[in-house]
Amino acid sequence: MTTDAQKQFHEILADFDNAMLVTRSHDQSLHARPMVIADREQGGDLWFVTSSQSSKVDEILDDSTVAVTLQSSSKFLSLSGTASLSDDQAKIAERFDGFSIGSNDLTQLIMGVDRDSAKLKDLFDERNEAVKTAIRDVIERAHAKDTKVGICGQAPGDYPEFAEFLVDCGIDSISLNPDSVIGVIKRLTQ
The missing domain is CATH 3.20.20.60 (Phosphoenolpyruvate-binding domains)
Known part of the structure; x- marks a missing residue:
């Protein structure tokens, strides 16, 4: 990604407070749920917070491939990648x-x-x-x-x-x- 494309990506990403996190459930079906974006890192990583007892945690442990979609009335962004879990206080x-x-x-x-x-x-x-x-x-x-x-x-x-x-x-x-x-x-x- 070029520097201009990265800048545009971060500008669009900064406009969103919520996203849909899509994981793959145990039966291989897609499971989407709304999540509040807790933080954004310069490299494009997004942080979400959830209970360690959540089904999405189990799904990420089974298959870390995820999609994240963000949409407003005038913009949208769709990302795919790998999720990782952290309990590092x-x-x-x-x-x-x-x-x-x-x-x-x-x-x-x-x-x-x-x-x-x-x-x-x-x-x-x-x-x-x-x-x-x-x-x-x-x-x-x-x-x-x-x-x-x-x-x-x-x-x-x-x-x-x-x-x-x-x-x-x-x-x-x-x-x-x-x-x-x-x-x-x-x-x-x-």
Whole structure:
């Protein structure tokens, strides 16, 4: 592609915020879905964000060939290429201005314990060392890229030592239930 063609390509691409990502499903049929464009790189790479549990992730793992279509009332662009998946938090942090950790969901994921299960609820504990290690790691990686990290969930309000742990890790914000705000602030300012 010539320099003029590259310039024109990037000018057209800059006009779009959304695209259709087309993957091939397990039965070889095409599967298109709308996606928000999270970022564009100079080389033409597009970044999309999705859940690692998404069917499109499974489809890309099976066949990384994709098509991306972009259309407005006066312009269109159609791209084909190879998709790659990234869960590199440092790289992702370059593209986002903040992360929010849901401590309940994170604990459930790491410990494999459903917090709503009457049989297992006593095993569910956000203060588990594996959970704390994951939280500390996210904060460190995000801060290395000057990206802020917040947390929501019951743990900081229910367990004062957990709130202290978060502050020691450098958390940027803590979401609390209204009934626990004063107690947590008092504990953290002692």
